[in-house]
Amino acid sequence: MTAQRGTKKLVIVRNDAPDADNIAAFMLLLQWAKNAPDVELVIIFEPRPVDFSLAILKPDDQKQLDRLLKRHFPELGNPLKIRLNGLLTEQAISQVTNLSEEDRALLSMAVKPSKSSLEDPKLHDSLMARRLDSELHASLMARDLARCLNELPGSSRSQAKVTILVDMDALSDTSPVNLKCHAQEQLFNRTPEEISEFYGFMNLPRLQRQEEIRQWYKNRIKEADEKLQNSSIDVGCLDFRHLAERIMAAEGAMFTMQYPPAGHTHLLCLAKIEVIYMEQIVSY
Structure with missing residues (x-):
């Protein structure tokens, strides 16, 4: 140049x-x-x-994620609405008991960082x-x-x-x-x-x-x-x-x-x- x-x-x-x-x-x-x-x-x-850490969910994982969203967060709407609008939060996930580590990690993939969550030290x-x-x-x-x-x-x-x-x-x-x-x-x-x-x-x-x-x-x-x-x-x-x-x-x-x-x-x-x-x- x-x-x-x-x-x-x-x-x-x-x-x-x-x-x-x-x-x-x-x-x-x-x-x-x-x-x-x-x-x-x-x-x-x-x-x-x-x-660069993002990846596409496998079909089986996508189905399981939708099942988890329907079961634990029906008040937020249908799974597609929850994922597209970023309605799920880590705080909401933490309040759900009896989740396996795999299911908890799967739910976390549906969380979109909000502007208010960007100051969270855990996200730094x-x-x-x-x-x-x-x-x-x-x-x-x-x-x-x-x-x-x-x-x-x-x-x-x-x-x-x-x-x-x-x-x-x-x-x-x-x-x-x-x-x-x-x-x-x-x-x-x-x-x-x-x-x-x-x-x-x-x-x-x-x-x-x-x-x-x-x-x-x-x-x-x-x-x-x-x-x-x-x-x-x-x-x-x-x-x-x-x-x-x-x-x-x-x-x-x-x-x-x-x-x-x-x-x-x-x-x-x-x-x-x-x-x-x-x-x-x-x-x-």
């Missing part, structure tokens, strides 16, 4: 890729940027959380592990997007100036993506062989699976960085203060966002930083 470049104008796009429409939109923007040498395209990538280690998984996943996805854009046909592709900034602060501690269900969508620029290798890890025990997948991600990130060394596409983490400095130093900046609520959050952060800068200038 190249060193920091100066630019006259910034076009800032926020998106939570990947899907076919988003990637196609990025490609179209890049084609436009090739013909605008005074413009740099800045993509703010908002990743989704993942958890699992949340830290999930955070590591999510950051590795986000880092690889951003690089895969960069590779996808860098590999567009046309000899002039290296002339387009692009920066991809990963908004790690946007990562949530709740509702992680289960990659056993969605690996092909999330790992959109991986070969069929790599996807098969990834799915192979899912058959390993939980702790071994986590370690193997983390190492796989680190290896893929290293390979992607090597392939991007001589490209005009930079990948990094979003720093609002640094981005604000670049915006104020540029001749102009245009913002375009797919989802206004999150986009407005970014604009408010940038506006707040600009106010601080203006106050400092006035004080001098």
Whole structure:
């Protein structure tokens, strides 16, 4: 990847890729940027959380889980509603007596961490592990997007100036993506062989699976960085203060966002930083 470049104008796009429409939109923007040498395209990538420890229940386990939910928690509704809406809590499970360790562990798989439970010390280690998984996943996805854009046909592709900034602060501690269900969508620029290798890890025990997948991600990130060394596409983490400095130093900046609520959050952060800068200038 190249060193920091100066630019006259910034076009800032926020998106939570990947899907076919988003990637196609990025490609179209890049084609436009090739013909605008005074413009740099800045993509703010908002990743989704993942958890490498998650796996899909076997059919027999799924049936047993539904039986347990019906038997012990009928007041919460049908099993599907309980699982989808995250209605079950560890506290509720702990109040059920005469449960085997296997059934208790099975019920725990139906629990979704709520925002109020995130401060529980018992969840600290699992949340830290999930955070590591999510950051590795986000880092690889951003690089895969960069590779996808860098590999567009046309000899002039290296002339387009692009920066991809990963908004790690946007990562949530709740509702992680289960990659056993969605690996092909999330790992959109991986070969069929790599996807098969990834799915192979899912058959390993939980702790071994986590370690193997983390190492796989680190290896893929290293390979992607090597392939991007001589490209005009930079990948990094979003720093609002640094981005604000670049915006104020540029001749102009245009913002375009797919989802206004999150986009407005970014604009408010940038506006707040600009106010601080203006106050400092006035004080001098």
